[in-house]
Amino acid sequence: MSVTPATPLLDTVDTPADLRKLQPSQLRQLADELRSEMIAAVGQTGGHLGSGLGVVELTTAIHYVFNTPDDRLVWDVGHQAYPHKILTGRRDRIRTLRQGGGLSGFTKRSESEYDPFGAAHSSTSISAAIGFAVANKLAGQPGKGIAVIGDGAMSAGMAYEAMNNAGQAGNRLVVILNDNDMSIAPPVGGLSAYLARLVSSRPFLELRGLARKLSRRLPRPLHQAAKKTDEFARGLAMGGTLFEELGFYYVGPIDGHNLDQLIPVLENVRDAAEGPCLIHVVTQKGKGYGPAEAAADKYHGVQKFDVITGEQVKSAGGPPSYTNVFAQALVAEAQRDGTICAITAAMPSGTGLDKFQKAFPDRTFDVGIAEQHAVTFAAGLAAQGMRPFCAIYSTFLQRAYDQVVHDVAIQNLPVRFAIDRAGLVGADGATHAGSFDVTYLASLPNMVVMAAADEAELVHMTHTAALHDTGPIAFRYPRGNGTGVALPEVPQRLEIGKGRLVREGSKVAILSLGTRLAEALKAADQLDARGLPTSVADLRFAKPLDHELIRRLIATHEVVITIEEGAIGGLGAHVLTMASDEGLTDTGLKIRTLRLPDVFQDHESPDRQYEEAGLNAAHIVESVLKALRHNSAGYQEARA
Numbered sequence: 001m002s003v004t005p006a007t008p009l010l011d012t013v014d015t016p017a018d019l020r021k022l023q024p025s026q027l028r029q030l031a032d033e034l035r036s037e038m039i040a041a042v043g044q045t046g047g048h049l050g051s052g053l054g055v056v057e058l059t060t061a062i063h064y065v066f067n068t069p070d071d072r073l074v075w076d077v078g079h080q081a082y083p084h085k086i087l088t089g090r091r092d093r094i095r096t097l098r099q100g101g102g103l104s105g106f107t108k109r110s111e112s113e114y115d116p117f118g119a120a121h122s123s124t125s126i127s128a129a130i131g132f133a134v135a136n137k138l139a140g141q142p143g144k145g146i147a148v149i150g151d152g153a154m155s156a157g158m159a160y161e162a163m164n165n166a167g168q169a170g171n172r173l174v175v176i177l178n179d180n181d182m183s184i185a186p187p188v189g190g191l192s193a194y195l196a197r198l199v200s201s202r203p204f205l206e207l208r209g210l211a212r213k214l215s216r217r218l219p220r221p222l223h224q225a226a227k228k229t230d231e232f233a234r235g236l237a238m239g240g241t242l243f244e245e246l247g248f249y250y251v252g253p254i255d256g257h258n259l260d261q262l263i264p265v266l267e268n269v270r271d272a273a274e275g276p277c278l279i280h281v282v283t284q285k286g287k288g289y290g291p292a293e294a295a296a297d298k299y300h301g302v303q304k305f306d307v308i309t310g311e312q313v314k315s316a317g318g319p320p321s322y323t324n325v326f327a328q329a330l331v332a333e334a335q336r337d338g339t340i341c342a343i344t345a346a347m348p349s350g351t352g353l354d355k356f357q358k359a360f361p362d363r364t365f366d367v368g369i370a371e372q373h374a375v376t377f378a379a380g381l382a383a384q385g386m387r388p389f390c391a392i393y394s395t396f397l398q399r400a401y402d403q404v405v406h407d408v409a410i411q412n413l414p415v416r417f418a419i420d421r422a423g424l425v426g427a428d429g430a431t432h433a434g435s436f437d438v439t440y441l442a443s444l445p446n447m448v449v450m451a452a453a454d455e456a457e458l459v460h461m462t463h464t465a466a467l468h469d470t471g472p473i474a475f476r477y478p479r480g481n482g483t484g485v486a487l488p489e490v491p492q493r494l495e496i497g498k499g500r501l502v503r504e505g506s507k508v509a510i511l512s513l514g515t516r517l518a519e520a521l522k523a524a525d526q527l528d529a530r531g532l533p534t535s536v537a538d539l540r541f542a543k544p545l546d547h548e549l550i551r552r553l554i555a556t557h558e559v560v561i562t563i564e565e566g567a568i569g570g571l572g573a574h575v576l577t578m579a580s581d582e583g584l585t586d587t588g589l590k591i592r593t594l595r596l597p598d599v600f601q602d603h604e605s606p607d608r609q610y611e612e613a614g615l616n617a618a619h620i621v622e623s624v625l626k627a628l629r630h631n632s633a634g635y636q637e638a639r640a
């Protein structure tokens with residue numbers, strides 16, 4: 001097709017094969033169009049903005065130079081992959097990002113052959129890329145493994161475990177370190193300082209310098225000729241980099257927005273590398289969009305926004321978020337108790353600990369994307385008499401499970417786990433759902449597990465956790481706004497393992513854990529109206545269970561329903577086990593457990609997700625009616 005100046009180049013590029021037909025001189029224009037397209041799309045959908053804008057040129061250059069999809073390109077986290085999606089056959093759906101039935105906000109294998117590996121949790125890309133590279137090597141087929149990993153993601157232990165193992169992939173492994181000197185918040189720690197020193201001590205490589213440096217990868221004679229100058233240049237810089245010590249050939253730093261630099265460097269690495277290569281690319285988060293450049297943290301993830309002004313659609317207001325209620329409650333506890341401290345793994349604003357940090361900078365620790373370290377660090381603090389609160393999203397705490405078991409629970413150390421984003425989370429989808437924490441925590445000896453039914457309960461639970469010195473304790477609460485209930489002026493210390501009866505009936509008992517309580521109460525109204533007087537208990541504790549309350553409700557009601565915002569193995573499993581252990585199920589008791597279904601639910605609005613999961617009032621009512629029909633008309637009908 002002939003391209004007139006009026007035709008946007010992007011309209012001629014559906015896949016990387018089309019991109020590779022362009023002249024290098026056309027790539028600048030293409031990148032500019034790609035950037036505009038991404039801004040327009042995210043303006044309509046909301047989502048991750050700053051990270052994608054920072055890699056527009058890098059995305060263009062990688063697909064231009066490498067033979068994707070045969071070269072396997074793995075984006076770390078995957079939140080920066082929107083430009084990649086536009087260039088790999090998904091432009092027509094880019095305005096469905098993160099909407100129900102639309103494109104995922106992360107890379108996803110089922111979405112495209114250009115997404116060889118799904119992600120959303122950070123720091124997995126180098127390991128996966130090594131896997132692709134080694135598999136291709138063993139199969140004797142071409143194809144490299146290319147990992148693009150941010151400086152924030154580079155703070156996690158897993159990245160080092162992978163780099164330590166990179167040798168086996170040989171020159172089939174290319175790691176591109178996308179250094180924008182930002183995580184979601186400013187990056188922390190020694191590695192970040194090290195990268196900053198690397199960048200500031202070395203000017204961006206000029207093309208001549210690059211050629212000199214890359215000549216070390218060339219065949220012998222040329223290499224010898226260039227060696228002297230190369231050594232001289234290296235001597236002027238810092239000496240061996242950390243990455244060189246780990247066996248990588250380090251190239252950089254280079255300007256990640258300059259296609260004239262990116263293209264030859266990537267071509268050289270593609271053609272001439274003898275072993276694993278790490279290309280250190282410096283980019284700017286939010287590049288090319290004023291509002292996002294000016295506030296990289298606020299534009300990491302955005303609501304829908306006005307492209308001209310940058311103004312984001314304001315959320316409807318209403319009750320405070322659970323996150324904010326927790327943060328304020330913790331600040332109040334810390335004012336009373338100087339041993340309380342707070343730990344976040346690179347999520348100060350997401351967890352609300354930025355507010356705690358303002359009040360108590362010395363007692364706040366952002367450890368970077370390092371959940372495992374966060375937990376064991378908290379264990380050490382607790383063992384030395386501090387009262388640490390580890391505030392980690394349910395989904396990210398999964399990564400620190402052995403630390404929870406081995407370093408905290410076995411030693412019975414009083415680490416407090418504040419588990420945000422419990423339950424379904426909406427647009428971030430299955431990778432971010434907080435589905436498993438009750439299952440994986442309530443199975444541990446010594447552990448106490450609470451779930452807040454509303455934001456007033458969250459205040460009580462924060463207080464209860466602060467005072468609980470005899471072992472580990474966790475409390476979970478969802479994403480989003482509270483119910484609007486009045487917050488307590490003075491928090492209560494809850495009795496460990498005691499629930500509360502919220503409403504008393506006689507025929508049906510609903511045992512609720514967490515914020516499904518509101519749906520349980522709605523269902524109770526509807527059941528009452530059908531002549532089925534219904535009790536509702538807020539159990540508060542998945543562990544230890546309130547045996548006395550549960551026993552009493554089982555003994556006095558015909559149908560018992562458990563409901564929770566978690567997968568199988570949580571409250572329902574514990575109640576059933578207790579009931580059978582005590583012989584309470586031998587009596588013809590009708591007990592049903594409502595929980596998340598045994599599938600990974602895709603991104604959708606949280607309300608729709610709970611509807612799909614079958615955890616709303618109507619489902620409770622239906623479940624009760626089925627159980628009663630089961631009793632009167634037999635099993636087959638109940639299943640129908």
Ligand SMILES: Cc1ncc(C[n+]2csc(CCOP(=O)(O)OP(=O)(O)O)c2C)c(N)n1
Pocket residue numbers: 051054077079080120121122149150151152153154178180182183184285345346347369371396399
């Ligand atoms: C294990 C894990 N912890 C926390 C997060 C939340 N998270 C998403 S992106 C991000 C920052 C990543 O920073 P960086 O790798 O530098 O990429 P950038 O967004 O700057 O491009 C964090 C902390 C995550 N995805 N995975």
